[in-house]
Amino acid sequence: MGHEPLAYEKLKTFEGRVAATEAEGLDPVNAPMIRHWCEAMGDTNPAYEGPDAIAPPTMLQAWTMAGLTSYEGRSPAHDELFALLEGAGYTSVVATDCEQEYLRPLRPGDVITYDSVIESVSPLKTTKLGTGHFITTRMNVRVGGEIAGTHLFRILKYTPARRSSGGPAAKKDKPQRPRPVINRDNAGFWEGVAEHRLLIQRCRACETLRFPWLPGCNTCGGQEWDTVEASGEGTVYSYVVMHHPPFPAFTVSDHGADAPGPYAVVLIELAEGVRMVSNVVGVSSDKVRIGMPVRLEYLAVDDELELPVFRVVDEAEGGEV
Numbered sequence: 238m239g240h241e242p243l244a245y246e247k248l249k250t251f252e253g254r255v256a257a258t259e260a261e262g263l264d265p266v267n268a269p270m271i272r273h274w275c276e277a278m279g280d281t282n283p284a285y286e287g288p289d290a291i292a293p294p295t296m297l298q299a300w301t302m303a304g305l306t307s308y309e310g311r312s313p314a315h316d317e318l319f320a321l322l323e324g325a326g327y328t329s330v331v332a333t334d335c336e337q338e339y340l341r342p343l344r345p346g347d348v349i350t351y352d353s354v355i356e357s358v359s360p361l362k363t364t365k366l367g368t369g370h371f372i373t374t375r376m377n378v379r380v381g382g383e384i385a386g387t388h389l390f391r392i393l394k395y396t397p398a399r400r401s402s403g404g405p406a407a408k409k410d411k412p413q414r415p416r417p418v419i420n421r422d423n424a425g426f427w428e429g430v431a432e433h434r435l436l437i438q439r440c441r442a443c444e445t446l447r448f449p450w451l452p453g454c455n456t457c458g459g460q461e462w463d464t465v466e467a468s469g470e471g472t473v474y475s476y477v478v479m480h481h482p483p484f485p486a487f488t489v490s491d492h493g494a495d496a497p498g499p500y501a502v503v504l505i506e507l508a509e510g511v512r513m514v515s516n517v518v519g520v521s522s523d524k525v526r527i528g529m530p531v532r533l534e535y536l537a538v539d540d541e542l543e544l545p546v547f548r549v550v551d552e553a554e555g556g557e558v
Contacts, residue, residue: 243325248358248370254314255354256374262300262349266292270299271345279512282455291342297378297386298337300349314355318372319394327369327394336389347380356389369395412486414538423450425464433535435467435545437511448511467507469533471547474506478522486538501525505547519548 264270271292275285284291292300343349359371376388419427426449429436438447442459453460479487480499487500501522506512517525518536531547538544 243321243327245360247321248318251314251318251355252357253354255312255352256315257312257351257353257376260301260303260351262351263302263304264300266300266343266345266347266349268345271296274299280455291344294339294342294386295337296343297339298335298376298388298390300343301351301376301378301388318355318358322370322394326396329367329369329395329397331366331393331395333371333391333393335391338387339385340387341380341383341385343380343385347385349378349380349385351376351378353377362393364393364395365398366393367395367398369393412484414486414542414544416542422452426450429464429466430535430543430545433543435469435507435533436464437467437507437509438462439465446509446511448507448513465509467509467533470508471505471531471533473517473525473527473529473531474504474512475527476501476503476517476525478502478525503547505531513545515544516546517549518546524549 268286268290271285271290274293274296275281278293280293282293285293353374353376355372356375357371357373359373361368362371371391371393373389373391376390377384378386378388417427426436438450439445439462440447440454440457440459441461441463443454443457445454445456446465447455454462478499478501499522501517503515503517503525504512505515516536517529517531518534530550532550533545534548535543536546
């Protein structure tokens with residue numbers, strides 16, 4: 238079904254309009270949420286606990302989240318813009334990036350208020366996902382009227398790209414896994430993977446191991462580092478089984494099945510003490526358990542990409558499943 242073209246000039250009229258006014262966070266800044274966040278992130282900074290605790294700055298957006306059904310404080314402009322885009326066929330949405338600025342620490346007991354404006358709506362853009370418009374909103378987070386931080390959030394509202402019809406003449410290549418984002422901060426890790434070496438960063442100043450790779454040490458702030466090679470031994474620390482949406486590139490054929498998913502996304506605790514996200518092979522997703530011993534191996538997912546994965550170890554025999 239076709240849609241009428243959407244004039245960009247009409248979208249531009251939304252720039253500068255208020256998206257939310259004096260909305261209040263559902264909960265004050267509080268110690269339980271800080272604790273859960275730090276446990277999930279593996280952040281042991283002592284500044285986040287004790288009587289003088291502050292909240293991790295990167296939790297800024299967490300205090301403003303309204304939940305799945307609450308829209309209190311949201312202005313009509315936000316809904317009007319989204320209705321306009323959806324009526325023109327831009328029915329899908331994906332978050333693309335955000336920028337945050339931290340102006341004062343947040344502490345347990347602080348009551349958060351926030352307001353936001355629609356900062357910009359881009360001209361029509363074509364991406365691999367599809368064609369649509371980038372929408373950027375700027376949120377100011379306050380405590381007692383004093384600004385505590387800003388949050389710049391960008392999404393793409395788009396029409397999904399059409400897929401090949403799969404006719405006789407269509408090329409039926411195996412779907413590819415998403416490619417890792419390689420930059421100057423993590424290039425050394427992927428160079429190690431190419432050599433079948435799982436490298437962990439080690440701070441030269443305090444010798445703290447860290448993973449994933451970062452430009453500086455979370456413990457002492459040191460900028461100098463070297464690496465140690467992981468033994469490859471580990472255990473399942475946590476996991477989640479992905480059922481939907483199915484993605485053809487994530488097949489479970491190594492378990493004897495041909496269809497995509499469900500598959501387990503697993504947080505592995507390495508013998509060295511750091512944790513990494515990976516996949517477990519050798520058993521179906523419903524057999525993965527916390528504490529299960531695993532051993533590193535490398536999976537060639539296509540002709541260009543190998544990934545570190547973990548195979549379940551048979552505890553009784555000391556071998557792999």
